[in-house]
Amino acid sequence: MVELIVVIVTILLAAGVFFMLSGAIGLLRLPDFYTRLHATGKCDTLGEVLIIFGLLLYHIFVYSPGAELSVQLVPVKLLFLIGFIFLANPTATHAIMKAAYNTGVKPWKKGDPRM
Amino acid sequence: MSDNSGKVFGIAVTFCAMFLFWLLLSGMLDALHVGAGLICSLIVALISHDLLVTGEGEKRLVKAFRFFIYLWWELWQIILANFDVTYRVLHPKMPIDPVIIEFETPLRSDFALVTLANSITLTPGTITINVDPAKGKFQVHAIAQAPADALTVDKTMQSKVAKVFMEEG
Numbered sequence: 001m002v003e004l005i006v007v008i009v010t011i012l013l014a015a016g017v018f019f020m021l022s023g024a025i026g027l028l029r030l031p032d033f034y035t036r037l038h039a040t041g042k043c044d045t046l047g048e049v050l051i052i053f054g055l056l057l058y059h060i061f062v063y064s065p066g067a068e069l070s071v072q073l074v075p076v077k078l079l080f081l082i083g084f085i086f087l088a089n090p091t092a093t094h095a096i097m098k099a100a101y102n103t104g105v106k107p108w109k110k111g112d113p114r115m
Numbered sequence: 116m117s118d119n120s121g122k123v124f125g126i127a128v129t130f131c132a133m134f135l136f137w138l139l140l141s142g143m144l145d146a147l148h149v150g151a152g153l154i155c156s157l158i159v160a161l162i163s164h165d166l167l168v169t170g171e172g173e174k175r176l177v178k179a180f181r182f183f184i185y186l187w188w189e190l191w192q193i194i195l196a197n198f199d200v201t202y203r204v205l206h207p208k209m210p211i212d213p214v215i216i217e218f219e220t221p222l223r224s225d226f227a228l229v230t231l232a233n234s235i236t237l238t239p240g241t242i243t244i245n246v247d248p249a250k251g252k253f254q255v256h257a258i259a260q261a262p263a264d265a266l267t268v269d270k271t272m273q274s275k276v277a278k279v280f281m282e283e284g
Contacts (some may be wrong), residue, residue: 018201019197019201022200022201022204022205022253023200023204025204025205026200026203027206029204029209030204030209031213032194032213032215034242034256035211035213035258036245036255037201038200038240038241038242038258039204039250041199041236041242042193042196042197042237043201045193045195045197045237046193046196046197047197056162058186068142069142069143069144070141070142070143073140076139076140077139077140080140083133084134087233088239090232090233090236090237091233093236094232094233094236094242094243094244097242097243097244097256098244098245101244101245101254101256107213107215107256108172108213109213109284110211110212110213
């Protein structure tokens with residue numbers, strides 16, 4: 001049972017790291033401010049959530065059995081974190097986007113040179 | 116419901132939510148911690164009950180239930196969005212063709228507008244730039260033509276959000 005959980009946790013962590021990595025590659029490869037925000041805003045959300053979910057499973061099944069109540073409640077905090085990330089990440093992405101648009105950052109069009 | 120009893124109801128709901136939050140985060144059930152939690156929850160509830168329980172809107176329970184169902188669909192969209200961005204980023208030729216689009220929706224309430232704006236940002240290939248609450252007008256940056264068409268032609272997401280909040284104009 002514990003081995004199975006550890007395998008699932010490893011897969012979740014690896015998937016999370018993969019999405020964070022592709023977000024970082026997108027930040028470097030994409031041509032302008034707006035398209036870079038696409039990479040960071042989306043990949044970070046799922047990447048972070050997958051990693052936190054992996055930690056949550058590990059805590060419930062491997063780390064905390066037999067521990068005191070305040071330790072067993074840590075997964076609840078992680079769940080709240082997931083909720084707040086889902087709420088805050090798109091809002092922050094949108095705020096940065098709006099600030100850039102209102103200050104006149106020009107969006108890249110197909111065929112333009114890289115900025 | 117009269118104005119005063121609505122306020123008491125708001126304070127009571129906020130107090131319960133805050134105290135539950137306190138218990139879950141602390142996990143200590145001795146008198147000192149629980150007592151401090153009671154006092155803090157009461158102060159927060161008295162000051163900011165109008166933030167959590169707003170007076171507007173009817174059928175809040177139905178909306179909350181539909182919103183909960185909508186969240187699962189949204190979660191699936193987020194996973195699709197990540198594969199979409201990953202594909203575009205890692206593809207050697209980077210198939211992107213950014214456009215900025217505008218469209219109007221029948222949505223008016225704050226919560227519905229925020230939900231749609233955040234959903235657009237989280238779904239494949241689109242990010243909200245601007246929202247005009249008076250006209251329900253959205254300005255969206257799309258990374259390619261296909262995700263832009265999903266918003267302006269198919270309108271799946273708009274109709275789903277409108278259905279959740281019962282604001283189909």
